[in-house]
Amino acid sequence: METNKPLVKNSAVLPVSLILLAYIAFISLGLPDGLLGVAWPSLRNNFSRSLDSLGMLMAASMVGYLISTFYSGTILSKIGVGWLLSLSCGLTGMALLGYTIVPFWWMLIILFIFSGLGAGAIDAGLNTYAAENFGERLMQWLHASFGIGITTGPVIMTFGINFFSSWRWGYILVGSAQVALALCFASTVTMWDKKETRNGGVSQNSYMDSRPPMKETIKHLNVWLSALLFFIYSGIESSLGIWSYTLLTESRNIPKEAAGFMVGSYWAMFTIGRILAGFFTKHIGMYSLIKISLAAAFAGGVLLLWNPFPLSSLAAVVIIGFAIAPLFPGMVSLTEKRVSARYTANTVGLQMSAGGIGIAVLPGMTGVLAQRISLEIIPWLNILWIVLLFGIFTYSSKHTIKLEKD
Numbered sequence: 097m098e099t100n101k102p103l104v105k106n107s108a109v110l111p112v113s114l115i116l117l118a119y120i121a122f123i124s125l126g127l128p129d130g131l132l133g134v135a136w137p138s139l140r141n142n143f144s145r146s147l148d149s150l151g152m153l154m155a156a157s158m159v160g161y162l163i164s165t166f167y168s169g170t171i172l173s174k175i176g177v178g179w180l181l182s183l184s185c186g187l188t189g190m191a192l193l194g195y196t197i198v199p200f201w202w203m204l205i206i207l208f209i210f211s212g213l214g215a216g217a218i219d220a221g222l223n224t225y226a227a228e229n230f231g232e233r234l235m236q237w238l239h240a241s242f243g244i245g246i247t248t249g250p251v252i253m254t255f256g257i258n259f260f261s262s263w264r265w266g267y268i269l270v271g272s273a274q275v276a277l278a279l280c281f282a283s284t285v286t287m288w289d290k291k292e293t294r295n296g297g298v299s300q301n302s303y304m305d306s307r308p309p310m311k312e313t314i315k316h317l318n319v320w321l322s323a324l325l326f327f328i329y330s331g332i333e334s335s336l337g338i339w340s341y342t343l344l345t346e347s348r349n350i351p352k353e354a355a356g357f358m359v360g361s362y363w364a365m366f367t368i369g370r371i372l373a374g375f376f377t378k379h380i381g382m383y384s385l386i387k388i389s390l391a392a393a394f395a396g397g398v399l400l401l402w403n404p405f406p407l408s409s410l411a412a413v414v415i416i417g418f419a420i421a422p423l424f425p426g427m428v429s430l431t432e433k434r435v436s437a438r439y440t441a442n443t444v445g446l447q448m449s450a451g452g453i454g455i456a457v458l459p460g461m462t463g464v465l466a467q468r469i470s471l472e473i474i475p476w477l478n479i480l481w482i483v484l485l486f487g488i489f490t491y492s493s494k495h496t497i498k499l500e501k502d
Contacts, residue, residue, distance in 0.1 A: 121281075123244050130252075130363060132338060147466060148460070152460075181218060240370050251356070321434075322434050322443050327450040329420070331457065340358065343475075347471035
């Protein structure tokens, strides 16, 4: 029975306060992503930038994110999880606060690099810790916490713009919260790096280290296809979250308050969908769940493109947000079946990196095309990415890596 599965691995006794702090950290990780989509129309006007300049900020954030995730293992071994999280939250918080005071665009780009560094380290550090110490249920709720943060972000920014007539208010609030969280991590450093077992011993966390060289891993087509899945998925999730507000307000003339609510609904349904997916996976099966989710996301994309009546945009955004929720954790769990156990560890790392690149590249590409063609290109691109994702997932699932037996 699923209810008998332990919440914590290795029989470790984790303080409830530590688990809650991890959840709060993941909420804070999602907040800046939720802020940017609503803030962008005002922010770009403030710096006198074109619509497609968002791609520069996304690229800067991606550079920082990839650097910190790549070196997270080395940093973790030197300073431990607690200090990594504390320093990363502090760096992210200061960068967010810096957004509100810098006078020049190039300074904002530099700050986005630093915020990406901090976010990547938080993401990698907490996921590494959770993978070693959390059971399946706690892990699901941890990632649902990110959805709570990215759902709350648009609400915070919409409130700031409507009541304070400034996009800066949202970043001041979230940046200050990040700094406070950094202090919390600093005060709990020893709790993160030392855990007692239920029998009074010391919890030992270890993984099998028999990984093949990366150059052997990347010889296989399915490894690259797996990375491409996460590149496309992360781009879909990020693009709609960032550009839907601009599409609704500047192309479809929907009031800003209503559009902000719609973007918030997108992330809210994303969060709800991820929570509920855990209850249905066992009964439906992961392959079927992913295909059903992609079909529902396609239907939502068609509705967003068609837009037959004013409320259809809201319905489309809600459907897509709910539908794509199970895709990321589902595809992660099926990694071994696509590439075999031998290449799973290396492939998961490549998938995370590809996802980070997709978050920057696809929204940036969308901005370039929207600038040169029309904002109405956004629904067309959304449908294209969903179809590609379905095709690659189906192909890679049928053509798995077969290892020769010794």
